[in-house]
Amino acid sequence: xxxxxxxxxxxxxxxxxxxxxxxxxxxxxxxxxxxxxxxxxxxxxxxxxxxxxxxxxxxxxxxxxxxxxxxxxxxxxxxxxxxxxxxxxxxxxxxxxxxxxxxxxxxxxxxxxxx
Amino acid sequence: xxxxxxxxxxxxxxxxxxxxxxxxxxxxxxxxxxxxxxxxxxxxxxxxxxxxxxxxxxxxxxxxxxxxxxxxxxxxxxxxxxxxxxxxxxxxxxxxxxxxxxxxxxxxxxxxx
Numbered sequence: 313x314x315x316x317x318x319x320x321x322x323x324x325x326x327x328x329x330x331x332x333x334x335x336x337x338x339x340x341x342x343x344x345x346x347x348x349x350x351x352x353x354x355x356x357x358x359x360x361x362x363x364x365x366x367x368x369x370x371x372x373x374x375x376x377x378x379x380x381x382x383x384x385x386x387x388x389x390x391x392x393x394x395x396x397x398x399x400x401x402x403x404x405x406x407x408x409x410x411x412x413x414x415x416x417x418x419x420x421x422x423x424x425x426x427x
Numbered sequence: 428x429x430x431x432x433x434x435x436x437x438x439x440x441x442x443x444x445x446x447x448x449x450x451x452x453x454x455x456x457x458x459x460x461x462x463x464x465x466x467x468x469x470x471x472x473x474x475x476x477x478x479x480x481x482x483x484x485x486x487x488x489x490x491x492x493x494x495x496x497x498x499x500x501x502x503x504x505x506x507x508x509x510x511x512x513x514x515x516x517x518x519x520x521x522x523x524x525x526x527x528x529x530x531x532x533x534x535x536x537x538x539x540x
Contacts (some may be wrong), residue, residue, distance in 0.1 A: 316470075355471075355516070370527070402470055409435040414459060414520060416528065418470035 314341070316419035318403050324425045331390040333422050335403030344386035345416065346370075346378060348399040352420025353400065361386055362408055393426045400424075429454045429521050433531035440507055442518040442537050448502040448534045450517035455498045461528065462491050462502050465514045474515075475502070507538045 313405075319334035335344065345360040357370030359378040367378050373398060379387040386405075388395055403419040430453045439448050443450040459478045463540075475491040477484040477500070484491045490503040499515055514535045518528035 337514075354532040355518075357527060360527070372454070414472075415461065415473045415476050417473065418463075420470045421468070423468070 316405055316417050318353075318401075318422050320422050321420065322423050322425075324427065325393050326348075326421075326427055327392075327394060329390075329393045329399055331389065331393050331426075333388040333390075333401055333403075333424070335386045335388070335405075335419055336354075336384050337386075337417070338384065339405070339407075339417075340383065341405040342383070343406040344345065345402065345404040345406075346386065346388045347375075347402045348372070349402055350399050355415040356364070366415040393424075395426050398424060398426045428492045429519060429529040431517060431519065431529050433515075433517060433534050434535060435530070437535040437537075439537040442507060442509060442519045443539075444507050445503070446507055446536070448504070448517075448536070450502070450530070450531055452500075452517075452519045454519075454521055455495050457495060457521055460491075460493055460500050460517060460519040461499075462489075463516045463518065465516060465533070467498060467514075471516065474507050476482075494522050507536075509540050511540045512533035512536055512538050 316337045346358045347355045349355045361367045361380040377389045401422045404416040406414050406416045428448045432451045434449045461476045462474045465471050475484045478494045488505040513535040515537045516533040
C-alpha cells in the first residue's frame with residue numbers, strides 16, 4: 313500500500329513565523345502535490361512537483377514556496393505565516409511517468425492554526 | 428477554468444438504501460475522473476478512477492459512471508452502511524500529463540442505522 317505521511321497532524325504558529333510542512337511518500341512516486349482545504353472553498357492546489365527539484369505553481373501559490381530535494385520528500389514553506397493561512401493542508405502523491413492511471417494518494421493532513 | 432459541482436451538498440439515508448451522488452463539470456475535455464472519500468478531520472482516500480474512454484468503473488458496492496460529453500459523473504453506492512458515512516468528492520483531471528485535479532466541494536453522506 314502507498315503510504316503518504318505528514319510531519320504534524322496539528323500545528324500552532326504565530327503570525328510572521330516561518331513554517332515548514334513536510335510530506336514523505338514511500339512508493340517512489342514521481343509526482344507530489346500540496347493542497348489546502350477550507351470550508352466552503354474545497355480543496356485548492358498550491359504547488360506540485362513532477363520530479364526532484366522541479367515545481368509548478370497551482371491555483372493559489374501566493375505566500376507559499378516548496379522544496380523537493382529528494383524524490384520521496386516534498387516540503388511546503390510559509391515564508392511569513394499569516395492568519396489567512398490557517399487551514400487544513402493535504403499532501404498527495406501519484407505515480408507519474410508514462411502510466412495511464414494517475415490515482416492520487418493523500419496523507420492524513422496537517423491542521424495549521426496561525427495566531 | 429474547470430468548475431465542478433456536486434449535488435446534493437448533504438444527504439441522509441437509512442441503512443440499506445441504494446443511493447446516487449452526482450458530479451458535473453464544465454470542461455468535458457477530461458483525461459480521467461477520480462472519486463474520493465474523506466472522513467472528518469482526515470485525508471482523502473481514493474475510491475475509483477475512471478478513464479475518459481471508460482463509461483463505468485466498479486469496486487465492491489461502488490459503481491462510478493462517466494458521461495464525458497454531458498460533463499457528468501455519478502457514484503452509485505449499493506446497500507449503504509453506517510460505515511459509508513463520509514464526504515464524497517469528485518475530481519476530474521483536465522489535461523493529460525498535467526496531473527492537476529479540480530475538486531468539487533463534496534457531498535456529505537450520513538447513513539442512519
